[in-house]
Amino acid sequence: MYELAILARGGVLLTVWAVAAGWPRGRLARRLRRDGWQGICRGAWAVPGKEVDWRVRATALQLLRPELVCSHGTAARLHRIELLSGAVAPAFLDFTAPATSRSTHDALIRIRSTSSLTDKDCAIRRGLRVTTPARTVGDLIRSCGSREEAVVAADSALARRAVGGVRREPLVRYEDLAAELAVPRPGGPRARAWLCLTEPASGSPAESVARLRIRDAALFPESQPLLRTAEGRALRPDFLFREAGLAVEVEGYAFHGTRRAHERDVARFNELQSCPEVRRVLRFTARDVFSRPDHVIATIRSALTAMRAPAPK
Structure with missing residues (x-):
């Protein structure tokens, strides 16, 4: 009989493979349990020590x-x-x-x-x-x-x-x-x-949802427009109301990948304000977008109204 580890593929062993190699079913089950093999589903086992995650389960099911x-x-x-x-x-x-x-x-x-x-x-x-x-x-x-x-x-x-x-x-x-x-x-x-509502320039799930909420409010900023800082560095704010000079950024490391990426996004705040097209920057978290969309829209509307109002004489 072949050793069980030799019969495994990608860390997964099917019972039918071991039986076909000469292992009696009763003896096989006892041996697998004794040696620390892990049951994935009926008829499939993972090699000892292997993490049985969703990919291992999917692999076993496709083999079966x-x-x-x-x-x-x-x-x-x-x-x-x-x-x-x-x-x-x-x-x-x-x-x-x-x-x-x-x-x-x-x-x-x-x-x-x-x-x-x-x-x-x-x-x-x-x-x-x-x-x-x-x-x-x-x-x-x-x-x-x-x-x-x-x-x-x-x-x-x-x-x-x-x-x-x-x-x-x-x-x-x-x-x-x-x-x-x-x-x-x-x-x-x-x-x-x-x-028809998709936008390939969107940078994150939170940004996609924010764009939909903003459109629902009959507001239509540019998405990810190319701007340049005073030093000439290219930047793309999430949204720009160009006429008013209002940039809107959606932050939140949960959807930007890592905390370091989140920190880089925060650092862009000062750089954005040096772009000639930008007079003011609003920042919202992913939680704001998902849990407080009315607050996000009200804040944007208020900023647009204030920025478009004539300066007092």
Whole structure:
């Protein structure tokens, strides 16, 4: 019989592999438990000492059921597409499978059946079979419960960003998303309307939501315009009301990656004020945007009114 560690792939061992190699089922289970192997799910084990995180679980499930394709929230994590839930680990693993695939009774797995998933819709990402970025964002937008969730996901995929400490290029073009959403599927009309609200220049989920809130208030600043400081350094404020000279910045390290990145954003405050186009800078936290949107809008309106009023004689 082969040693169990030799049979494992990527730190995962399937019971069927060990049985096929000659291990009796009863003796196998006792040996695995004695040696510290960890049960991932029925029929799959992780090598001793390996952290059984969501990727290991997804790997085991795909080894057990090759027809499963990581999709929706799980695909977003693999592609480093930010979601409105931020860094909160999802409770479920999301998969898409052919309509003929068998169902599952695992409460921590969501499997969506489809007859429209082709090889062109799939890719390999970080060792897992996953829906492409365009299909992933299309699925997310079509199934999103809110406009904010949809736009945050699309903005992230369209943007050049640092996500989870990894800087990546844009994952998809607007034209690719438009083509994906043109395919007749449930949720398509609403998804196409939300796609029109995206902005590839958006820098974070909080900024995407702030832009939507500001638009809802019938205010239309420029997003990420190119400005230059007095020393000639290029800067892009999150929003600029050019006529009034009001720049608006959305801060918050939770959505900018790290505390150091947050500190760099704060340091931009003084530099922004040296730009000729800027007379005043307003700064809001991500918590302001998500929890106090009325306060954000009222503050912006008040500043615009004060800056546009004629100076007293």
